Amino acid sequence: MRSSSAGLTPPVSARDHVQGPADAPVTLVEYGDYECPHCGRAYPMVQAVQRSMGNDLRFVFRNFPLAKSHPHAEHAAEMAEAADHQGKFWPMHDLLFENQDALEDEDLIGYAASLGIDAAWAAAALAQGLFRERVHEDFASGVKSGVNGTPTFFINGVRYDGLLHPTSLLDALVSAATPE
Amino acid sequence: MSSLLSAGTPAPDFTLPRGPDAKTRLADSRGHPVILAFYPADWSPVCGDELALFNECLPEFQRYRAELLGISVDGVWCHKAYRDARHFDFHLLADFEPKGAVSRAYGAYRAQDGFSERALFVLDGAGVIRWSYLSPVSVNPGADGILAALDALK
Numbered sequence: 001m002r003s004s005s006a007g008l009t010p011p012v013s014a015r016d017h018v019q020g021p022a023d024a025p026v027t028l029v030e031y032g033d034y035e036c037p038h039c040g041r042a043y044p045m046v047q048a049v050q051r052s053m054g055n056d057l058r059f060v061f062r063n064f065p066l067a068k069s070h071p072h073a074e075h076a077a078e079m080a081e082a083a084d085h086q087g088k089f090w091p092m093h094d095l096l097f098e099n100q101d102a103l104e105d106e107d108l109i110g111y112a113a114s115l116g117i118d119a120a121w122a123a124a125a126l127a128q129g130l131f132r133e134r135v136h137e138d139f140a141s142g143v144k145s146g147v148n149g150t151p152t153f154f155i156n157g158v159r160y161d162g163l164l165h166p167t168s169l170l171d172a173l174v175s176a177a178t179p180e
Numbered sequence: 181m182s183s184l185l186s187a188g189t190p191a192p193d194f195t196l197p198r199g200p201d202a203k204t205r206l207a208d209s210r211g212h213p214v215i216l217a218f219y220p221a222d223w224s225p226v227c228g229d230e231l232a233l234f235n236e237c238l239p240e241f242q243r244y245r246a247e248l249l250g251i252s253v254d255g256v257w258c259h260k261a262y263r264d265a266r267h268f269d270f271h272l273l274a275d276f277e278p279k280g281a282v283s284r285a286y287g288a289y290r291a292q293d294g295f296s297e298r299a300l301f302v303l304d305g306a307g308v309i310r311w312s313y314l315s316p317v318s319v320n321p322g323a324d325g326i327l328a329a330l331d332a333l334k
Binding site: 066067069143144145147148149 | 235
């Protein structure tokens with residue numbers, strides 16, 4: 001029962017937010033927080049490795065809002081899930097990471113409106129916590145998986161403990177993609 | 181390096197200050213699980229910080245009625261400033277005088293460095309250690325081992 005053997009629980013499934021082909025040889029899962037500055041730094045790194053690896057990479061994002069450290073993180077995560085309900089998860093995901101310093105509720109509702117989502121519905125989704133449970137499910141799965149801060153990455157189900165640096169991340173992904 | 185107390189060992193009792201005017205005695209926590217989180221020092225970076233993660237995990241721990249106690253050699257005023265700044269909703273105990281005595285009793289003291297190991301213990305309601313884990317000082321262990329140990333208590 002060693003934490004260092006932490007593995008992704010549950011595995012990637014239809015409930016996840018996925019970019020890239022289902023049969024890609026490498027799956028990168030990020031547990032992230034939209035208000036976390038380290039996640040903000042990781043955002044372009046993920047895009048860079050996606051460009052480098054193309055169809056060899058499947059990327060999955062799961063919510064891990066550190067709500068006590070980051071007061072806007074929970075609502076930002078809920079808004080991403082609300083956008084997903086309207087088929088706009090990834091555009092919202094990108095907007096949130098590109099606007100980490102503007103995550104007040106009215107900002108979030110504005111991003112929804114800019115994506116063509118009804119602003120009143122988006123506001124109500126936040127106010128009523130319609131997607132709170134969905135976010136919490138991700139959080140609980142992260143704790144079980146051995147998430148130890150944000151961002152935490154898993155490569156083919158195994159926690160990546162290497163540097164948060166594009167070259168290091170890419171090296172780890174490429175070696176996971178290469179048969180022994 | 182010291183040897184960490186292992187599962188099956190009765191947890192050594194202690195009384196440590198949890199603030200300028202209050203003390204916590206381990207034996208007063210019988211009847212529910214206790215998580216002891218020894219850590220090297222207050223004020224490590226926020227997002228990757230082990231205690232910030234555990235703070236977020238408190239609702240998960242509470243499902244098992246488990247109480248979390250953080251322990252380091254920092255003094256009570258340092259702990260208070262740290263706890264207030266990070267909005268921690270659990271107590272930090274000061275293993276300050278005699279320095280590191282409780283950490284030593286659990287085999288969780290780095291004499292060469294003068295601070296506690298990054299070590300976790302899960303105690304059952306009878307005060308017996310049911311799981312312990314020594315993490316490399318620089319690696320945040322996460323909470324999955326704690327949850328698995330709490331699961332095994334049921």
